[in-house]
Amino acid sequence: MLIALWIILIVCLLWLALTELPAGWDGHKPLPYLIALTPMLWIAFAALGIAGLCMREWGFAACCAAGLIASLMRKTAYWLNDLKSPNTGEAIARKIAERKAREAQAQSHTPHTPRLDDAHDGRFRVLTLNCRFGHANAAEIVRMVRDEDVAVLALQELTEDLVRQLDAAGLAELLPYRQLGDPQASDNGGFNGVWLRVEPAQSTPTGVAIPAADVPAVTLQVSPMRDITFASAHPKSPQRGCREWSEGIIGLGALAHPQQNLAAPDAPAHETITVILGDLNSSIPHPSFRKLLASGFHDAALDEAKGLHPTYPTWLPWPRIVIDHVIFTDHLHASDVQAVHIDGSDHMALAATLTLQDKHEPVNAAARETWPESLPPLPKKKAHEQAQR
Numbered sequence: 001m002l003i004a005l006w007i008i009l010i011v012c013l014l015w016l017a018l019t020e021l022p023a024g025w026d027g028h029k030p031l032p033y034l035i036a037l038t039p040m041l042w043i044a045f046a047a048l049g050i051a052g053l054c055m056r057e058w059g060f061a062a063c064c065a066a067g068l069i070a071s072l073m074r075k076t077a078y079w080l081n082d083l084k085s086p087n088t089g090e091a092i093a094r095k096i097a098e099r100k101a102r103e104a105q106a107q108s109h110t111p112h113t114p115r116l117d118d119a120h121d122g123r124f125r126v127l128t129l130n131c132r133f134g135h136a137n138a139a140e141i142v143r144m145v146r147d148e149d150v151a152v153l154a155l156q157e158l159t160e161d162l163v164r165q166l167d168a169a170g171l172a173e174l175l176p177y178r179q180l181g182d183p184q185a186s187d188n189g190g191f192n193g194v195w196l197r198v199e200p201a202q203s204t205p206t207g208v209a210i211p212a213a214d215v216p217a218v219t220l221q222v223s224p225m226r227d228i229t230f231a232s233a234h235p236k237s238p239q240r241g242c243r244e245w246s247e248g249i250i251g252l253g254a255l256a257h258p259q260q261n262l263a264a265p266d267a268p269a270h271e272t273i274t275v276i277l278g279d280l281n282s283s284i285p286h287p288s289f290r291k292l293l294a295s296g297f298h299d300a301a302l303d304e305a306k307g308l309h310p311t312y313p314t315w316l317p318w319p320r321i322v323i324d325h326v327i328f329t330d331h332l333h334a335s336d337v338q339a340v341h342i343d344g345s346d347h348m349a350l351a352a353t354l355t356l357q358d359k360h361e362p363v364n365a366a367a368r369e370t371w372p373e374s375l376p377p378l379p380k381k382k383a384h385e386q387a388q389r
Contacts, residue, residue, distance in 0.1 A: 002057060005048060009060070012044050013067055019074075023291030027246030032238035038285045040319055042071040074284050078301060078308045122356035124151040126326055128277035130234065130312075130347040133189050134159030137343040142169040144340065148351055150175070151197045154232035154277035156213070157190035171195065179203040181214025181232075188212050188240055192232040192278065196220070201227070210251040211244040212236045217255070219272070222356065226271045226331075231255055233278040245281060249288040252276055253295030256329055275328040275354065279312075279347060283322040293327065300326035300334035300352040309339040311348040324350045330360045 018026070018035050026035055049064030127150045129136060134157060145153055153175055163180070172178075175195035182205045183191045192213050200218035207217025207229070217231040235248030255274045276297070282289035284302070293299060301309050301322070310320035324347055326334065333355045339348040 002055065002060065005051060005060065008044070009048050009063060009067065012041055012048070016041055016067065016071055019285045019287070021287050023250060023287040024246055026287045027243045029238065029242045032242055032245060032282070032286065035285050035287075036283070036321055036323075038071065039075055039283075039321070042068055042075075045071055075308070077284070077305070079305055123353055125149055125351060125353050126152040126154070126230075126275065126277060127349055127351045128154040128156075128232070128279075128324060128326060129342055129349040130156045130279040130324065130345060131158055131162055131190065132345040132347065133157055134162040136162065136345040138162060138165035138169045138171075140342050140344075141166065141349075142171045142174065144342065144349065144351075145171065145174050150351070152230050152275070152277070153195040154192070154230070155195075156192045156232060156234035156279050157188075158193050159190050162190075163193070177218070179205065179216040179218045181205050181216045184213070186213075188234060188236045192216055192234055194218055194230050194232040194277075196230065207231045208251060208254045210235060210248040211241075212248045215252070215255075226273070229255065229272055229274045231274070231276045231278075233276050233280065235281050237281045246288040249280060249282050249286070250291050252280075253292050253297075256296035271331070273329050273331050273356075275326065275332070277326050277350075279323060280325050280327075281323050283325075296329050297327040298329070298332070298334070300328070300337050300350075300354070303334040304337050304352075306337070309337055309348075309350060311339050311350055313346050314341060314348055315346070320348075324348070326350060326352045326354075328354065331357055333357050 015034060016038055018031060019038055021031070026032060045064050045068035049061050049068060052058075052061035052064055125148050127145065127148065129141065136155075141153075141155075144150070153171075158180070160183070166172075175197055177197070177199050178193060178195040179200070180193040181187075181191040190213070192215065194216050196218060198220050200220045203216070203218040205214050205216050207215045208231075210233075212233075212235045215231050215233045217229055219227050219229045221227050231252075233252055235252070236244045238245045255276060257272075274297075280289065280292075284290060284293075284299070301307075308322060310322050311324040312321055314320075324339075326337070328334070334352050335355065336351075336353040338351045340351060342349045
């Protein structure tokens, strides 16, 4: 009996170790699926640990406890981001300031409206949804845009018919500007689109080339020296090709430097903030997704650090996994992140309020790159010795 339990424990530990593969190595079937399920391994470790305690096998129980802690480490990042940040005092001060602002707002009875077209405000609401082959309820999407005062909407798996339904439901009145990806036979479930309230300075149906549906992107100027680029992305799911799945996720990292993709060569240099919204078919256990974050992005749920916001599938309240994201480069802070049900889709919609800020946002420890890129730098002397070999 004990031998069988040890075998199961070793298998679970090896399974968990898959999350530490170098980025790109997870692009082989069935690794994306196995890694996606690693957040559930705590159940197996807990059950094995209880069995070990009942059998008075203390060494075995201790190994199970170590596996349990390891399996929960990244999940805790959705609550403990501020405690891991380089400046915890600054994070606490920010939280206190946010609370005081909410209290002052409640006392004044003037509800705050996050708008992208208010330069003095700097707060705006964004929303992303995978429309499940165009079957999402258009009226519900428009209602949510209106109720949440959404300034930027990103949709994936669109069809021409759904776009017409959205127009008929009044989306163009709320968000009059849009950029759609070009429909192609190779699209994974449909094309992508992004709608916004403010007229963009430039737009393109392909903000970055990845082996999946086009990534439409729009850029607008928020100050003389600052732009924001919004992109709607949907890398292929592993079932459509694991290697393309990994390449698509990592390839989105090029948008961390959008001047190379969207701006004219003779355009003056701007500080450009990039926001990617969409069904990225991955989460922080996947090395490819952590590689994307390491290219310069912050995840809204990790940044807010108020808990998980699983989005798929809608028909299972548990276990539901995190694969839809709002990610952004520096000079934004996320708050009020919510997953909301929309009829007709197998994904929850993900909404977040983004606030412009001048300071850099600390990176969540869970977003570190995988081995070997995450190894600490060698001391100068040792690095010099290795370079001479």
